[in-house]
Amino acid sequence: MRDFSIGQFLIAATRPLRMFFVVLVVASGLAGVSAPAVAASPAEQFISDNVQRGLTILTNTALSKDQRRTQFQGFLLGLTDIKAISEYTLGQYRRGATPAQLSAYDDAFKDYALAVYQSYFNKFSGQTLNVTGSYPLASDESVVKTVMIDPKKTSANPLQVDFRVANVGGRMAVVDFSVSGVWLRETEKSDFTSFLGQNGGDIGVLTASLKKKTALYK
Amino acid sequence: MRNFWKAAAILAALGLSACATAHPDTGGSAANDPYAATNRKIFDFDLKMDGWTLKPTSAAYNRYVPEGIREAAHNVLTNFDLPVTFANDVLQAEPRRAGQTVSRFVVNSTLGVAGLFDVASDFGIPAHTEDFGQTLAVWGVGEGPYLVLPLLGPYPPRDAVGAVVDFLFDPMLYIRMKQHPWWVLGHRYIKLIDVRARNIETLDDIERSSMDYYATTRSLYRQYRAGEIGNGETAPPAP
Numbered sequence: 001m002r003d004f005s006i007g008q009f010l011i012a013a014t015r016p017l018r019m020f021f022v023v024l025v026v027a028s029g030l031a032g033v034s035a036p037a038v039a040a041s042p043a044e045q046f047i048s049d050n051v052q053r054g055l056t057i058l059t060n061t062a063l064s065k066d067q068r069r070t071q072f073q074g075f076l077l078g079l080t081d082i083k084a085i086s087e088y089t090l091g092q093y094r095r096g097a098t099p100a101q102l103s104a105y106d107d108a109f110k111d112y113a114l115a116v117y118q119s120y121f122n123k124f125s126g127q128t129l130n131v132t133g134s135y136p137l138a139s140d141e142s143v144v145k146t147v148m149i150d151p152k153k154t155s156a157n158p159l160q161v162d163f164r165v166a167n168v169g170g171r172m173a174v175v176d177f178s179v180s181g182v183w184l185r186e187t188e189k190s191d192f193t194s195f196l197g198q199n200g201g202d203i204g205v206l207t208a209s210l211k212k213k214t215a216l217y218k
Numbered sequence: 219m220r221n222f223w224k225a226a227a228i229l230a231a232l233g234l235s236a237c238a239t240a241h242p243d244t245g246g247s248a249a250n251d252p253y254a255a256t257n258r259k260i261f262d263f264d265l266k267m268d269g270w271t272l273k274p275t276s277a278a279y280n281r282y283v284p285e286g287i288r289e290a291a292h293n294v295l296t297n298f299d300l301p302v303t304f305a306n307d308v309l310q311a312e313p314r315r316a317g318q319t320v321s322r323f324v325v326n327s328t329l330g331v332a333g334l335f336d337v338a339s340d341f342g343i344p345a346h347t348e349d350f351g352q353t354l355a356v357w358g359v360g361e362g363p364y365l366v367l368p369l370l371g372p373y374p375p376r377d378a379v380g381a382v383v384d385f386l387f388d389p390m391l392y393i394r395m396k397q398h399p400w401w402v403l404g405h406r407y408i409k410l411i412d413v414r415a416r417n418i419e420t421l422d423d424i425e426r427s428s429m430d431y432y433a434t435t436r437s438l439y440r441q442y443r444a445g446e447i448g449n450g451e452t453a454p455p456a457p
Contacts, residue, residue: 019262070276088427090409116427119423119427120423135453137454138452143453143454152319158451162454164454178441178454180442180444180445180450181441181442181444181446181448181450181452182438182441182445183454185436186437186441186454186455187434187438187441190249190433190434190436190437191428191430191433191434191437192429192430193433194249194429194430194432194433195429195430195433198430206429209429210429213426213427213429216426
């Protein structure tokens, strides 16, 4: 009688089942061919170079908490066009504001945005950003698609974070970003314009509220 | 059951006729919130109820239940939803995504020990969710006016009808033991705790940064739904 080990028997007996799983995996489109490498667009390179730098600042234990905050704010101011975001979030209420009101609002918004955006980016610290592509929105704007990979959690669906990059006065800047399809600038505009609608369109009230909210982050 | 169908039909007629033509959900479009005053009151009520019941229960769940058990529970609940996702993948004519859903269900139900472990993700099979509200959107049905329902939160008419259909046609409901009311209620309650527990910090952050939390959640809901409907390929709203 031929020598036939239990292991060989199990391997043979489970072959149909193993083949079934292989077919399932292939059918789900995962055994795809890798696309040939394509050079990154300028916007993709901008995001790839800069965002990871920001995430690194947040995890730099050689800096004190205040130093990290200061450095990260400098990074955010270089990465984004806070003034453009500020103008956008007022919506139709910008037209009726005086220059003094707008100036006070822009200052308050800048402090608020830096505090809030830092708290959002803090959630990604320790993660790695991978640029996955981009598409144009206009001649001077594009969306760069990225995913955040958390080394502690392997997942088939890493978090999708997209950046809207615009050419502002000759330099590239982020004017919005989204997490899982939710765009921050858009959400802020809905929030602020609704608040202004509830408060008679008074930008001074919004400015005061922004200052109170910013204080919550200190 | 007959009254249930009648209520669903009335809801469908009211909601779907409010938006006879399909439009893309951009989140940045006009508010389409004609019942805002009522919605706000219901929203405030829902927040209070959440603060008294769901949030403290979810916080305790996070504090006292080990992460491994919470993840296992989440995996099982997610696995139970896959038949509904599959049905809607088919209705939306998405064979590749339907294949992924079947693969995930089979792999996680077997190698993942009845869904306790998300082995399918380790195999690189992507996860996604579909529901009948998304299917209606793909078929061209408009969202309808924004609605906030007591204890349920945002449920514009299209999504409300979708939720009813998903509930009634969930095959899990028709397995003999799972027809028992305690199973149905228990399943829904644990699912609620699971979702709330995973989002406590996020919602706290959003509330902390909002000037008008109601408007913020309305925008978040619409944008998130637009992303789900577009399968993650939705462009940013036009300025």
